[in-house]
Amino acid sequence: DIQMTQSPSSLSASVGDRVTLTCRASQAIRNSLVWYQQKPGKAPKLLVYAASRLESGVPSRFSGGGSETDYTLTIASLQPEDFATYFCQQYHSAPHTFGQGTKVEVK
Amino acid sequence: QLQLQESGPGLVKPSETLSLTCTVSGGSINTNTYYWAWIRQPPGKGLEWIGSIYYSGTTFYNPSLKSRVTISIDTSRNQFSLNLGSVTATDTAVYFCARQVINPYLDGFDIWGQGTAVTVSS
Numbered sequence: 071d072i073q074m075t076q077s078p079s080s081l082s083a084s085v086g087d088r089v090t091l092t093c094r095a096s097q098a099i100r101n102s103l104v105w106y107q108q109k110p111g112k113a114p115k116l117l118v119y120a121a122s123r124l125e126s127g128v129p130s131r132f133s134g135g136g137s138e139t140d141y142t143l144t145i146a147s148l149q150p151e152d153f154a155t156y157f158c159q160q161y162h163s164a165p166h167t168f169g170q171g172t173k174v175e176v177k
Numbered sequence: 178q179l180q181l182q183e184s185g186p187g188l189v190k191p192s193e194t195l196s197l198t199c200t201v202s203g204g205s206i207n208t209n210t211y212y213w214a215w216i217r218q219p220p221g222k223g224l225e226w227i228g229s230i231y232y233s234g235t236t237f238y239n240p241s242l243k244s245r246v247t248i249s250i251d252t253s254r255n256q257f258s259l260n261l262g263s264v265t266a267t268d269t270a271v272y273f274c275a276r277q278v279i280n281p282y283l284d285g286f287d288i289w290g291q292g293t294a295v296t297v298s299s
Binding site for chain 2: 071102104106112113114115116119120123125157159161164165166167168169170172
């Protein structure tokens with residue numbers, strides 16, 4: 071299985087901050103990466119797919135990037151509703167595997 | 178709009194079978210456009226894909242769970258189900274059902290149920 075490692079496991083930030091989350095795959099996954107946002111007690115929400123394509127309806131302050139094994143999710147200007155946990159998921163090869171998540175907390 | 182809702186017991190005894198159903202509303206499950214998936218999240222941990230099913234009944238399972246998992250589909254009821262046998266405490270988790278999109282750009286889960294918490298305990 072491809073292992074997905076997210077860093078940091080948590081971070082503290084303020085409204086308006088630029089925040090970058092990282093996801094590293096144990097082997098190259100050719101941009102076959104999804105980012106999800108999850109709020110407490112809620113289902114995950116798909117934000118970005120194919121590493122950099124924004125899902126319909128997702129604010130443009132979110133952007134994804136990266137290649138090979140290293141990928142990022144950037145929030146250009148953190149908003150109050152963005153405090154949540156973010157997961158990455160690879161779909162390059164079965165089984166789909168997820169990272170352990172990065173929790174974005176209020177500073 | 179499409180909605181998914183999980184249902185089933187919240188408490189299962191060790192060694193027994195966990196059975197959950199996902200009811201899809203606002204759209205048909207009998208479509209060749211999507212797969213239908215089960216995903217779980219142990220308390221305080223990350224997500225684990227359990228398996229997926231196509232409208233035709235074709236299934237794909239996570240190898241780590243394959244020996245214990247059965248996913249089935251009932252297109253007449255617009256439902257799909259999960260059976261996980263021989264459960265232990267490590268199967269305690271929130272179980273989500275989800276719609277799985279597969280196209281040239283994406284193989285991921287775009288619509289999710291709210292999740293149902295299942296505890297394995299005697």
